[in-house]
């Protein structure tokens with residue numbers, strides 16, 4: 493599904509400032525407040541807007557950041573990544589096309605690095621790892637690059653799985669809703685109508 497320029501501008505502004513009000517966004521993008529609120533809700537439902545977080549600077553808290561390059565058997569890459577993600581100090585985990593998982597970690601003090609590495613080495617199927625201690629962060633921005641002509645793969649509004657092939661599309665209250673199958677559609681529509689009925693009662 494393609495995103496139009498209204499979506500792109502909304503994403504661009506919210507990426508810069510998640511606290512921008514719908515009124516302010518409407519003014520900047522040049523559409524009405526209800527349009528903004530409907531678009532933002534859709535962008536959230538599509539899983540494009542993941543959330544609204546405060547960007548806290550770990551350097552200002554004198555914390556220590558570490559880049560981890562973890563080597564494992566390619567067939568268990570996602571299991572290793574999931575296990576690493578469970579370690580609290582590990583803040584970001586990426587699988588790569590090769591046999592490596594890349595992770596970014598933050599510890600309170602330099603002395604805590606060994607403890608973290610110990611836990612990393614104990615994750616099953618980790619063959620080897622390297623770590624780099626960050627000396628300075630030059631740029632740290634939200635990773636999505638927002639430009640015109642973006643598109644997204646659809647996720648099911650009910651089960652949140654990626655939709656393969658043609659989606660089941662239902663238009664309710666002047667908005668498109670997408671589903672992976674008719675049973676998801678049925679579950680969602682039933683709940684939607686129930687909630688709506690309650691709200692009107």
Ligand SMILES: [Zn+2]
Nearest residue numbers: 648651672676
């Ligand atoms: Zn589904």
